[in-house]
Amino acid sequence: AQLIYDLKQINPRAKVTVKLVSSSGVGTIAAGVAKAKADVILISGHNGGTGASPATSIKYAGLPWEMGLTEAHQVLAMNNLRERVTLRTDGGLRTGRDIVMAAMMGAEEYGIGTAALIAMGCIMVRQCQSNTCPVGVCTQDERLRAKFTGSADKVVNLITFYAQEVREILAQIGARSLDEIIGRADLLTQVSRGAANLDDLDLNPLLIAVDGSRSITYDRTKPRNAVPDTLDAEIIKDGHRFFEDGEKMQLSYAVRNTLRTIGTRASSHIVKKFGMRNALQPDHLTVKLTGSCGQSLGAFSVRGLKLEVQGDANDYVGKGLSGGTITVRPLMSSPLKAEENTIIGNTVLYGATDGFLFASGRAGERFGVRNSGASVVVEGCGSNGCEYMTGGAAVILGRIGANFGAGMTGGMAYVYDPEGVAEDMMNLETIMTCAVGHPHWEMQLKGLITRHHEETGSRMAERILANWDRERLNFLQVCPKEMVDRLPYPLSDEVAKVPAE
Known part of the structure; x- marks a missing residue:
């Protein structure tokens, strides 16, 4: 809370984002962060990450973003804090379907890092720190940098495909915009895979629509969490x-x-x-x-x-x-x-x-x-x-x-x-x-x-x-x-x- 206050004293117009690892109990932490006047709460899942991340940091840290996001959204909504903050999520979002599901679970913003990096040419060899990237993404060696073929257009193309898939899914369910389905967990159902070890997993706690069928709506252009002036x-x-x-x-x-x-x-x-x-x-x-x-x-x-x-x-x-x-x-x-x-x-x-x-x-x-x-x-x-x-x-x-x-x-x-x-x-x-x-x-x-x-x-x-x-x-x-x-x-x-x- 004090750090958020400090940052907003420096620049009252800036949005302060707090990143939370998806884990059990993250909803309680998110509620505290919202009360501390953060503008954006990022729920980060255990998957994803860049080629610079050790495998242990990616594979064995935190829970799937779906679990942390739904808990944070539900706790914030139950405590009348949801409209104070923007919920963002990331952690291996790979398709437009992932983005639509994240929206239904309560997220309004979505982080796409790994896929964008791969679109630029990264092959995830995980040796960024050694200055030996074979495709020239992360190196100061001019010989290796000459192998880099990435461009901004490739990332634009990737995001365009994401947007296209999102629009197609929204059209299928009769929604006109992504904002209409934010928090609409009632539009999701668990799919039976026909395997006992999979169907035994109960996903109903993730599909609770705390605020009924209403989506979160507010004017994003107006500051919501201003802090009082100091001396x-x-x-x-x-x-x-x-x-x-x-x-x-x-x-x-x-x-x-x-x-x-x-x-x-x-x-x-x-x-x-x-x-x-x-x-x-x-x-x-x-x-x-x-x-x-x-x-x-x-x-x-x-x-x-x-x-x-x-x-x-x-x-x-x-x-x-x-x-x-x-x-x-x-x-x-x-x-x-x-x-x-x-x-x-x-x-x-x-x-x-x-x-x-x-x-x-x-x-x-x-x-x-x-x-x-x-x-x-x-x-x-x-x-x-x-x-x-x-x-x-x-x-x-x-x-x-x-x-x-x-x-x-x-x-x-x-x-x-x-x-x-x-x-x-x-x-x-x-x-x-x-x-x-x-x-x-x-x-x-x-x-x-x-x-x-x-x-x-x-x-x-x-x-x-x-x-x-x-x-x-x-x-x-x-x-x-x-x-x-x-x-x-x-x-x-x-x-x-x-x-x-």
């Missing part, structure tokens, strides 16, 4: 001189945790006006916030926007951060020690690609997961910190939780560890640790802590910088094993030996 509507209004003329501005607001996704729509407007790779100063538009921010503070924020929070923030701070700057520090009147208290929630910087985050306090669990380019300083984190991290830099000035660095394949992390216990909390399968020895890495570490102090007034950062020659020895540098031989500067001479595989 950004006010930011864009108050900051019109920045958004229109690029004037440097500073805005201030009192906030509470019902205000979610602050900064996201403003970032969307920045990209539209100035471009993703703009020449704006990092603090060209500074938004000062006092209080508790809701989820997704600064999600997908871009360069030119700086969010300064005096208070705290909920989960997903800096999700997908794309160049913006976020600082979070306690209220001036707070008697709490920042390094001992959580100031930002879980799943911080999830999938961030660029930008900065400075938080004077602890982060929750799953901090920095899939960070691929952002730089961050926090004063402690929970379990699974820096999991699957592929780039950027993370400085943790406090205790870490279990499983730190699991699956980390890029970037660099520094953990303040005066008690010598951090390694016990790390997942050392993919990472290694050492002292901060080389001047380049020491400069990166000290530079981030210095900026952290400047941005947040962190007392902990101030103490560390005041005794740098001694305190730098208390840092562990955490590096992915596979990066060691590709670093532009060597690690410390005290690097732990990488165990032989």
Whole structure:
């Protein structure tokens, strides 16, 4: 629900699609997704897939699309949610008859992938990842690409045949359009094959017409699932001189945790006006916030926007951060020690690609997961910190939780560890640790802590910088094993030996 809300803040006119694997109980999930204001729900069957999919992913994952589609359609209809969403299905639709059956079972849109790929010339040899496609569909080898004979006309021809067969079937049953039969499961009956092992299968649960013989009808041109505006509507209004003329501005607001996704729509407007790779100063538009921010503070924020929070923030701070700057520090009147208290929630910087985050306090669990380019300083984190991290830099000035660095394949992390216990909390399968020895890495570490102090007034950062020659020895540098031989500067001479595989 939060991700759908985030995406609709970026582009209110976009349709958000949620893909669900066909399985038992998918109807309940579909109902939740509809309530979360998704526009399209895709029920994907166990069959189909491209030549890049492993055979195990195609043959043994999920159920037939018919089972998931009918359950989703029935549950949505019974809960008066059906007209909120468009139902789509895919998973090996090969004929016009399949499309007509999907419509009768409740689908309004249909995904045709495998057949279209084959029409282009794919022969499903399943070696796309090896750059050896014998028909040149999926390869960078010019010699093999010369063998490709596909064209857009072949796919157009395929879809034309689908449409022709659909029209013929509709004519046979007396329907004038596909819309007339959507949800008309009463037009389907189970066929007896004359074999006991087949006829014992009862398909009646798939053929229930929950909404009688009525098809789903609504105006598809009108948005149905708009989400309410967040604080950004006010930011864009108050900051019109920045958004229109690029004037440097500073805005201030009192906030509470019902205000979610602050900064996201403003970032969307920045990209539209100035471009993703703009020449704006990092603090060209500074938004000062006092209080508790809701989820997704600064999600997908871009360069030119700086969010300064005096208070705290909920989960997903800096999700997908794309160049913006976020600082979070306690209220001036707070008697709490920042390094001992959580100031930002879980799943911080999830999938961030660029930008900065400075938080004077602890982060929750799953901090920095899939960070691929952002730089961050926090004063402690929970379990699974820096999991699957592929780039950027993370400085943790406090205790870490279990499983730190699991699956980390890029970037660099520094953990303040005066008690010598951090390694016990790390997942050392993919990472290694050492002292901060080389001047380049020491400069990166000290530079981030210095900026952290400047941005947040962190007392902990101030103490560390005041005794740098001694305190730098208390840092562990955490590096992915596979990066060691590709670093532009060597690690410390005290690097732990990488165990032989």
